[in-house]
Every structure is written in C-alpha cells, then in structure tokens.
Amino acid sequence: MNELDCTVCQTLIHGYLDKELDSATAANVSGHLAECVACARLHDQTKLLMAGVKQRAPYYAAPASLTSRVFAPEPPSVGVVERWRKWFAPVFSATALALAMVLYVATPGSEQPLMDEAVSSHVRSLMGEHLNDVVSSDRHTVKPWFTGKLDFSPPVFDYTAQGFPLLGGRLDYLQHQTTAALSYGRAKHIINVFILPTPETDKPRQSLTIRGFNVVSWQENHMRLVLVSDLEKSELEAFSQLLKP
Numbered sequence: 001m002n003e004l005d006c007t008v009c010q011t012l013i014h015g016y017l018d019k020e021l022d023s024a025t026a027a028n029v030s031g032h033l034a035e036c037v038a039c040a041r042l043h044d045q046t047k048l049l050m051a052g053v054k055q056r057a058p059y060y061a062a063p064a065s066l067t068s069r070v071f072a073p074e075p076p077s078v079g080v081v082e083r084w085r086k087w088f089a090p091v092f093s094a095t096a097l098a099l100a101m102v103l104y105v106a107t108p109g110s111e112q113p114l115m116d117e118a119v120s121s122h123v124r125s126l127m128g129e130h131l132n133d134v135v136s137s138d139r140h141t142v143k144p145w146f147t148g149k150l151d152f153s154p155p156v157f158d159y160t161a162q163g164f165p166l167l168g169g170r171l172d173y174l175q176h177q178t179t180a181a182l183s184y185g186r187a188k189h190i191i192n193v194f195i196l197p198t199p200e201t202d203k204p205r206q207s208l209t210i211r212g213f214n215v216v217s218w219q220e221n222h223m224r225l226v227l228v229s230d231l232e233k234s235e236l237e238a239f240s241q242l243l244k245p
Contacts, residue, residue, distance in 0.1 A: 004032040009039045013046055045120040048127060049211065077138045109158045114226065115217065121158040121181070122192045122228040125170075131183055131190065132168030142169045146180055154180035154195040155223070155244060164191070164239050174226075184239070191229040191239065207237055216240040 004012075009032045015021045033040045040053045062070075083129060102146045125131045134145040143156040149171055158166040164184045172181040174194060182193040203219040217226040218240070229236050 004028050006036060006039055010042055013043050017047055017050060049120065049123050110215055114175055115208060115210055116195050118226045118228050119213050119215065121172050121174065122213060125192060126190060133170040135168040137166045139166060142166065145169060150178060150180055152197045156182060159242050162242060186231050186235065189229055189231040191227060191231060194226040196224050198222055204241060207233060
C-alpha cells in the first residue's frame with residue numbers, strides 16, 4: 001500500500017514532472033500514480049499542459065546584462081546556495097500554494113472541476129490530430145453525426161456570417177459523461193464548445209480565465225455549455241451570446 005494520499009500526491013505532481021523531488025519521494029509518487037486513476041489522470045493532464053505551453057509560449061532571449069550576471073566567473077559557494085534553499089524555498093512553496101488556493105476559491109466550487117477538465121480537453125484537442133471526429137461546416141452533417149452516440153441532441157449551428165465558422169465536432173468526456181464538443185474558428189483562434197446535459201436549473205453566464213485560457217459557461221434548458229479559447233475575452237463572450245441550447 002502506497003503511503004501517499006491523493007492530496008499529498010497532487011501537491012507533489014508538478015515537482016515530480018520537473019524532476020525536483022528526491023528519489024524516495026519520487027518513488028512514492030510514482031507508486032501512487034500506478035494505483036490511483038484520478039491522480040494519474042491529473043498527472044497526464046498536467047504533463048500535456050506543460051508540453052503545450054512549451055510548444056506555444058513565446059520565447060524571449062535574456063538581455064546580455066542578465067546573462068553575464070547569471071554566468072559570472074565566480075559563482076556563490078555551496079554554503080550560500082544551501083542557505084538560500086533552506087530559507088527561501090519554503091517561502092516560495094507557501095506562496096505558490098496560497099496563490100493556487102486563491103485561484104481555486106475565486107471559482108465557484110461546484111464548477112471548478114468542470115472548468116479544469118474543459119481547459120485540459122481544449123489543450124489536448126490542439127496538440128494532436130483530434131480536434132474533430134467529423135469535419136464539416138454544414139450543421140446538417142455535424143448534428144446527425146452525434147445521433148446514436150449521445151443520449152441527448154446537442155444544438156449545432158453555423159455562424160460563418162457572424163465571423164465564427166463551424167469547423168466540426170467530436171465526442172469528449174467531462175464530468176464522468178460523454179460530451180458533445182463543437183469547434184469553431186475565429187481568425188487563427190480555435191473555440192471549443194462543450195455541451196452536456198444537466199438536471200440543474202438555469203445559471204447565468206460567467207467568464208473566467210483558467211491557466212491562460214478564457215472560459216465562458218452557463219446553463220440553460222437543462223443544457224450546460226462551456227466555451228474555451230485563447231480568443232480575446234470580449235470576443236468569446238460575444239460569441240457565447242449567439243449560442244442557443
């Protein structure tokens with residue numbers, strides 16, 4: 001039985017992926033991931049997100065003055081480095097944890113898991129060849145494709161005239177249920193629209209920014225819609241007004 005619980009393991013995942021843990025802790029994390037489906041999924045999602053950021057984030061060369069200071073001919077002694085790590089590393093860890101808690105609390109608790117899953121699914125859809133299972137701008141092609149694959153009928157419309165052409169659709173999986181995912185374009189941006197049924201009452205639109213992506217979500221007529229994109233927030237909100245469950 002692995003000694004780590006899920007809370008500790010999830011706290012250590014970033015250090016595990018960055019190879020910053022000592023060998024014993026890394027082995028414990030690895031053992032827990034082999035036994036826990038939920039933590040293994042979070043590990044995979046975090047790994048994909050890190051790869052996506054490295055692939056797409058802009059790169060800026062360091063100024064020559066900074067480079068010269070970093071690679072100075074006389075580096076600090078081992079003792080100085082160890083003292084710095086001893087005193088400041090816990091401070092940085094505590095600060096990062098506090099920031100993560102603030103971001104978590106800022107999003108309504110019941111919506112946080114869904115929002116996180118939607119952002120992760122959006123990132124995955126952009127990294128490979130699986131943006132769409134059915135590629136078409138014709139709603140009469142895309143909508144029937146979902147028949148028999150879902151236990152509900154997702155609304156599918158083309159908004160080419162408004163500048164948001166339909167690109168296609170695919171099946172996804174959010175909140176432990178099969179979900180319809182529609183993709184729309186806007187200039188060079190991709191918008192993922194996730195649609196899934198809900199027994200809950202209507203909820204107004206809310207706009208969030210999660211891990212650098214803009215998210216708009218709401219519930220209407222027992223349908224939950226979540227839009228994710230790196231499109232400008234105001235444009236994504238404007239597009240959300242076009243969608244009708």
